[in-house]
Amino acid sequence: MGGFLVSSKDVAKYAGVSQTTVSRVLNTPELVKPKTIEKVMKAIEELNYIPNDIARSLVQKKTGIITLISGPLHNPFFVDTTTAIVNYVNARGYKVNVYFGTEDNLDSIYNAVLETKADAIILSSMLYEDDLFFKLEKLGIPFIMYNRKHQENRHFVEIDNVKAGYIATNHILSLGHQDICWIGGPHEISTFYGRYKGFKNALKDSGIDAKTVPAFLTNTNKNDIKRAFEEILELPKKPTAICAATDAIAIEILSLCLERGFQVPKDFNVIGIDNVELSKHHSIALTTVGLESEKSLGFIAIEKLFEVMEKKSTCIQQTESVKLFPRNTTSKK
């Protein structure tokens, strides 16, 4: 913190008024005589006084801080959501404490977060059966999950994951691909669970036995995706289309394909889910499934969180509908 500790008391003394009056000048000037305001403002200027946020937080029991627990930014989905959330929160005059959660550091993040008296929490890191949910409810702080939800089925904003998985898979099947595969993530995460379910539903509706279709459930870091891709290449019958549970995975698969000299969509069709900004880049041009609405999921979630903070809502349970965004990574077989 700054070197000079000029407080409202110092200002008060300098201006010849009480500390109470200084506080009033800043917060409720309509209760102060214009001439007094002038005196105080002059003292504030000359002493270079800056109110202490911390002390204010202590007495008001409000920090003006929203904690954001996001996934890592190498996942372009979190680039979009973090942007939307941070900008919205700051525009509302709040500050954002950001954490990028991975498997390794989540515990220490949760510890830090629970100690911080944030006014609210927005997070994407929740597992379907996660003790954190109950800890947060116990805390009494408003919170919302985006992208993932908890089995308790409260406080979340998600896309219709089952439908998204269904649409993506159906698109691939309707293009005539017979040999396809799925690459997704751990099923403790509602997102992956739902999307895979949609994948299976689509197979079933096309009369395909899901058990005969290879599915890789991997962690979503580059190494694990690479390993899964190598397994795909060694499949007895090489698939012509890869359905990825997220754009992040799909985009990584694209890179791996090109690295190995394969062409997309000639050698492999690739489809993702999320419709991240990066998928629109013409070097990527990823076919994907995403929100019907123009807003990003992060934006919708943070909007809802503020509604809860303002007591306009109490419990958010929102599932947004999705549609296909056909681009250049899929084509007729």
Added chain:
Amino acid sequence: MGGFLVSSKDVAKYAGVSQTTVSRVLNTPELVKPKTIEKVMKAIEELNYIPNDIARSLVQKKTGIITLISGPLHNPFFVDTTTAIVNYVNARGYKVNVYFGTEDNLDSIYNAVLETKADAIILSSMLYEDDLFFKLEKLGIPFIMYNRKHQENRHFVEIDNVKAGYIATNHILSLGHQDICWIGGPHEISTFYGRYKGFKNALKDSGIDAKTVPAFLTNTNKNDIKRAFEEILELPKKPTAICAATDAIAIEILSLCLERGFQVPKDFNVIGIDNVELSKHHSIALTTVGLESEKSLGFIAIEKLFEVMEKKSTCIQQTESVKLFPRNTTSKK
């Protein structure tokens, strides 16, 4: 903040000790008798006590917060630096307040930041002649700039921008391109100024009059880049190579080229500067100039900032050397 206001006093009463002892159990347990620790810990458990960060900050005059003012994440450079900075800061047990600065919102960000008693500030938004620099020095809070520097030439970590511009341009020239152009940003920003200077130096060393070479100084949002690209297309002599001041610009140019049906590097060579992670993606494979060191610039900067906070250094003035990363967006003419 939470609903239940259980404080260390409540714990003290419940455990039959003084508040002082509760504080000691948490901060200097080696000064407390094991049996007392046990009693207190039990009380903490049963009352579900969580220490109040805010109160601690007030008395200790440390918030444990680092303010980060980054550029927007649609610029992949800031994806890399934000990741490095946030993860480093959190690993050190601090929190990060993040702002994404654009032309529009910088003033309001600065106001908010100056009121927040952060322990230190790391920012990329500084102009070469910026009053903010003096305000920050006056504040007495440690701060560091990354990527950009101020004319006062203190508290910064940058890459060797002049050399980077030189290397990029020289690479293009050495491939035999005669008709090239530059697309960069406003020269109030040291980064753009330096890189363009390197561009001109390289031209000069090849005996080319810089005045005959088209240069576009644009803002770095998508629309302005698009406008610049359209101007490039209407140049009397269409260039065969485009030197972009940043990877962000280069990658956007790539997308625009493909959108218009041009091929890279066949129709246009494109080179960037920064060597962002995204440039390594095989769908992008951008030739670029970046840090010799493996570390990201954000990482180097935040490391240095902590050195300053710990009084190991007082003034950081660091210019990192750079090298070429040839990939697939450049080729022999």
Added chain:
DNA sequence: CTCAAAAATGGTTACGTATTCATTTTTTTG
């Protein structure tokens, strides 16, 4: 056992603000 030293604990205060309640000053009204 005794007494000094060490260990353990507690009482009080400061941090800087907003708030509550009391008091003083000014304005209004009849």
Added chain:
DNA sequence: CAAAAAAATGAATACGTAACCATTTTTGAG
């Protein structure tokens, strides 16, 4: 001009913690 109402100001306090200093308890040496 007096009395009541309104406006303006101030004094005291709470917020929850860590730190300082004082006091009590325990330990160890002789």
